[in-house]
Amino acid sequence: MSDVVVARSxxxxxxxxADHPDATVLAGGTDxxxxxxxxxxxxxxxxxxxxxxxxxxxxxxxxxxxVGGGVTYxxxxxxxxxxxxxxxxQAARTVGSPPIRNAGTLGxxxxxxxxxxxTLPVLAALNAQIVLAGPDGERxxxxxxxxxxxxxxxxxxxxxxxxxxxxxxxxxxxxxxxxPRNAMVxxxxxxxxxxxxxxxxxxxxxxxxxxxxPRATEAEAWVAERIHWDNGAGVDxxxxxxxxxxxxxxSSPIDDHRSTAAYRRHAVAVLATRALKRAFAExxxxxx
Amino acid sequence: MPDPYTLRVNGTDCEVADADLTxxxxxxxxxxxxxxxxxxxxxxxxCSSCAVLVDGVLTCSCLVLAAAAPGxxxxxxxxxxxxxxxxxxxxxxFVDEGAVQCGFCTPGLIVAVHDLLEADPDPSDGDVRExxxxxxxxxxxxxxxxxxxxxxxxxxxxQL
Numbered sequence: 001m002s003d004v005v006v007a008r009s010x011x012x013x014x015x016x017x018a019d020h021p022d023a024t025v026l027a028g029g030t031d032x033x034x035x036x037x038x039x040x041x042x043x044x045x046x047x048x049x050x051x052x053x054x055x056x057x058x059x060x061x062x063x064x065x066x067v068g069g070g071v072t073y074x075x076x077x078x079x080x081x082x083x084x085x086x087x088x089x090q091a092a093r094t095v096g097s098p099p100i101r102n103a104g105t106l107g108x109x110x111x112x113x114x115x116x117x118x119t120l121p122v123l124a125a126l127n128a129q130i131v132l133a134g135p136d137g138e139r140x141x142x143x144x145x146x147x148x149x150x151x152x153x154x155x156x157x158x159x160x161x162x163x164x165x166x167x168x169x170x171x172x173x174x175x176x177x178x179x180p181r182n183a184m185v186x187x188x189x190x191x192x193x194x195x196x197x198x199x200x201x202x203x204x205x206x207x208x209x210x211x212x213x214p215r216a217t218e219a220e221a222w223v224a225e226r227i228h229w230d231n232g233a234g235v236d237x238x239x240x241x242x243x244x245x246x247x248x249x250x251s252s253p254i255d256d257h258r259s260t261a262a263y264r265r266h267a268v269a270v271l272a273t274r275a276l277k278r279a280f281a282e283x284x285x286x287x288x
Numbered sequence: 289m290p291d292p293y294t295l296r297v298n299g300t301d302c303e304v305a306d307a308d309l310t311x312x313x314x315x316x317x318x319x320x321x322x323x324x325x326x327x328x329x330x331x332x333x334x335c336s337s338c339a340v341l342v343d344g345v346l347t348c349s350c351l352v353l354a355a356a357a358p359g360x361x362x363x364x365x366x367x368x369x370x371x372x373x374x375x376x377x378x379x380x381x382f383v384d385e386g387a388v389q390c391g392f393c394t395p396g397l398i399v400a401v402h403d404l405l406e407a408d409p410d411p412s413d414g415d416v417r418e419x420x421x422x423x424x425x426x427x428x429x430x431x432x433x434x435x436x437x438x439x440x441x442x443x444x445x446x447q448l
Contacts, residue, residue: 103347
């Protein structure tokens, strides 16, 4: 095998990884190339997957959205995916700049598994299943089981992130994040909130405030009991504020170069309150 | 070390030999192919001074692994000129509006503005700011850059 395989099919990519399980997988390059340019990584073999057609596919069904690992942020924002998974589009729009969004992919965001990966809270709130392919076929798991630590996943040598399969519930979706400016920022705190009117549920997941991507399950259950699901009423200021506090209790932030734990905990409460109010603004009934 | 490979740059096949596997497209363009219009600053996708088009898509060349780019059509700022003195409409507008001070960010901006005006011949101020949100300029304050984009857009529309 040459040092670089530019895979043209999924079989190509999996074959190259089977031959060289320790090869480095290159998708959009927006994370890996930064590390290479800084001299932090020096791969001896690369499998480039940006031109694998199977990974570029996505599909939208009545109650399901499937997004290939090679789908770019730009595609999440500009195709029919934006309507089917609005929070995913909102998250994609906050990533980097146009050239970064043209290159960066869902699979790359998953593979990097940073707590600040902006699509990850959306995937968690949409109950996504992550599908991996490897020498023994496919396996699938929730985001909880896929991300096992800060920038650590359960990917085994020879495996590739193929796609994410997520719910398409009837109801509003919000993605919000905090950073020092409105473009080109890595999240100091992020939050996805999804309303599922049929299940009478609110799902809320957090970014950049824990080692993983926690779901605020206690807050979700608490608020679901306060919403009048027949008309969307019940979210007043007091409920929204308390929801924020309960969501913040699901975070376990740290102080680092980007922010402080105290600010992150505060910010994620504000985001949760804001997202809930938007989702249940008068007249919207939590509807899409 | 990868086998020698061929990059298609501005319509020309360019052989790259003896390159290290880890070299970015930005590095290869500048250091191996002598195309120094594409600027090297942050090498992490923050500044877009290295912007090029890859198969027509606006891309930070610092984030492209050169050895994985054979077969793709790469256009650098050197490949964009066509009009007065070999300048494109966008380049002329940057000159005429005084949108250039130190000039370091200019090639990346030129490429990004070409990309914007291909997609949207009449962008609003907000559209322009959004499209150029990744292009950092530390001299101009952006005012004259915005003016140059609108001027280039008007010129291009008048040529339709």
